[in-house]
Amino acid sequence: MSIYRKTLILYFCFLIPAILLIMLFSFQTENPLRTYLVIAGSFVLGDILFLKIKTRIFRYFYKKYTNILEEELEPEKFIKLTENEYNSVKNKKYRHYMKMNFFLGYFARGEIAKAYDYLTDVEISGVTAIAEADKVIYYYNLMLALYNLNRKDETAEIYSKCREIYENEFKYKNKRIEMENLIKYLELLLFKEEKYEEIIEILERTLRMKVSKRLELSLKYDLASIKEKAGKIQEAENLYREVAQKGNKLYIREKSERELKKFIK
Numbered sequence: 001m002s003i004y005r006k007t008l009i010l011y012f013c014f015l016i017p018a019i020l021l022i023m024l025f026s027f028q029t030e031n032p033l034r035t036y037l038v039i040a041g042s043f044v045l046g047d048i049l050f051l052k053i054k055t056r057i058f059r060y061f062y063k064k065y066t067n068i069l070e071e072e073l074e075p076e077k078f079i080k081l082t083e084n085e086y087n088s089v090k091n092k093k094y095r096h097y098m099k100m101n102f103f104l105g106y107f108a109r110g111e112i113a114k115a116y117d118y119l120t121d122v123e124i125s126g127v128t129a130i131a132e133a134d135k136v137i138y139y140y141n142l143m144l145a146l147y148n149l150n151r152k153d154e155t156a157e158i159y160s161k162c163r164e165i166y167e168n169e170f171k172y173k174n175k176r177i178e179m180e181n182l183i184k185y186l187e188l189l190l191f192k193e194e195k196y197e198e199i200i201e202i203l204e205r206t207l208r209m210k211v212s213k214r215l216e217l218s219l220k221y222d223l224a225s226i227k228e229k230a231g232k233i234q235e236a237e238n239l240y241r242e243v244a245q246k247g248n249k250l251y252i253r254e255k256s257e258r259e260l261k262k263f264i265k
Contacts, residue, residue: 001088002084002085002088002089003058003061003062003065003085005088006057006061007057007058007061065078065081065085066078066101068081069104069105069108069214070212070213070214070215071212071213071214072248073108073213073214073217073247073248073249073250074248074249075105075106075108075109075249075250075251076105076109076249078101078104078105078108079102079105079106079109082098082101082102082105085098085101086098086099086102092123092128093128093129093130096122096123096128096129096130097130097134099118099119099121099122100118100119100122100130100134100137100138100141102115102118103115103116103118103119103141103145104141106118107141107144107145108250108251109249109250109251110251110252110254110255112145112148112149113149115145116142116145116146116149119138119141119142119145120142122138124138132165132169133169133170133171133172135165135169136162136165136166136169136170136179137179139158139161139162139165140162140179140182140183140186142158142162143155143158143159143162143186144186146158147186147189147190152190155186155190156190156191159186159187159190162183163183163187166179166180177209178206178209178211181202181205181206181209182206184202185199185202185203185206185222188202196226196227196229196230197230199226200223200226200227200230203219203222203223203226204223206219207219207220207223213246214250217242217243217246217247217250217252217253218250218252220239220242220243221239221240221243221252221255221256223239224236224237224239224240224243224256224259225259227239228259233263237260237263240256240260240263241256241260243256244256244257244260
């Protein structure tokens with residue numbers, strides 16, 4: 001069952017008893033005008049209240065869904081759940097967000113080209129386009145995909161657009177510093193790729209923040225790679241080992257295991 005349908009079922013479980021109680025109370029009064037005002041006022045207030053309840057229910061189920069990837073590190077399972085969401089809900093805007101989730105799932109599984117294809121199918125202008133604030137995440141992911149596909153010139157072209165939207169449109173205050181660090185990290189990779197200490201500093205700063213398990217391990221894999229280039233071999237080995245041990249079904253777990261073989265004497 002899709003998140004949307006689960007939300008509606010629970011929403012109506014709250015809404016219907018509330019409507020029945022209002023109607024029962026209103027019929028107990030003999031004043032028709034008072035009855036009308038009670039019903040009308042209750043429905044106005046109820047609409048506001050239950051909209052908030054519906055939003056909270058949706059966020060609860062959506063969080064459980066995204067945690068399959070972000071915390072449980074199960075990209076295959078996440079992709080299957082995303083397919084169910086995409087096929088069950090016909091809302092075009094919602095489907096574009098599911099395409100962004102397909103990107104995350106396939107990217108975590110190491111299928112970068114396939115992930116990129118889903119992302120390029122996301123609508124970023126028009127009535128059914130994703131929200132302006134979410135375009136920062138879209139462009140960041142697009143840069144991430146292009147960089148990993150060794151298309152660095154195209155990545156650099158998108159960078160300025162991503163930075164501009166971040167400065168003007170990104171509204172998620174609790175994610176602002178994290179997003180700033182991630183954009184800065186890609187900026188350093190693009191334009192200062194041999195400034196290892198700067199890259200290490202921005203990665204370690206981001207890792208001191210509260211981030212998802214998936215992002216934490218992804219950044220630790222990148223940090224291991226940079227530290228290896230910087231000649232900090234023991235630190236790199238330790239990071240690769242941690243990702244290999246904790247990465248579950250992420251592709252970077254397999255990559256880390258391969259990297260560790262280089263350190264076997």
